[in-house]
Amino acid sequence: MTVHGEQLSEQKVKELMASVPDWTLGEDLISRELRFENIRESMTFAESVVDLAEEQAHHPDIYISMNHVTLVLSTHKVGGLTQDDFRLAQAIDRLL
Numbered sequence: 001m002t003v004h005g006e007q008l009s010e011q012k013v014k015e016l017m018a019s020v021p022d023w024t025l026g027e028d029l030i031s032r033e034l035r036f037e038n039i040r041e042s043m044t045f046a047e048s049v050v051d052l053a054e055e056q057a058h059h060p061d062i063y064i065s066m067n068h069v070t071l072v073l074s075t076h077k078v079g080g081l082t083q084d085d086f087r088l089a090q091a092i093d094r095l096l
Contacts (some may be wrong), residue, residue, distance in 0.1 A: 005075070005082035013081050020089040028081060029074035030089060034096075036067045045069055045095070052091050058084045060092075 008016070013025065023030045036042045046062050046069055053059040061072040071092065073085040 005078075005084050007075070007078040007080040008082060016083075016086045020086060020093060022093065023073075023089055028079060029072055030081065030085060031070060031072045032089070032092070034069045034071075036069065039064075039066050042067055042069050048095050049092055052095065053088065056084070056088055056091065058088050060088065 017023070017025055017030075020030065020032075023032045034045070036045060042064050046064055049060065049062060049071065058075075063070040063072075073089055074080065075082040075085055
C-alpha cells in the first residue's frame with residue numbers, strides 16, 4: 001500500500017464511487033455522515049475509524065457532534081482523491 005498515491009482521474013473517481021454507495025462525492029473529497037444513539041456510540045465508532053486509519057497510514061477528517069459523526073476523505077498531499085481514500089472508505093463501511 002502506498003502512503004500517497006496519484007490523484008485519480010474524474011472518470012476513475014466516478015467508477016470507484018460505485019464501491020462506496022453511502023459516500024457523497026464533493027470537490028476533491030468524499031464524505032459520509034452517520035448517526036448513532038448517543039455520544040458514547042459516536043466516540044466508539046470514531047475510535048474504531050482512528051485504529052483503521054493508523055493501520056492504513058491514511059487519515060480522514062472526523063467531526064463528532066453528540067450522536068452524529070461526519071467523515072471526510074481526501075489526500076491533501078496531492079490535492080484530491082487517490083486509491084487510498086477509496087480503500088479506507090471501503091474499510092470504514094465494513095466496520096458498520
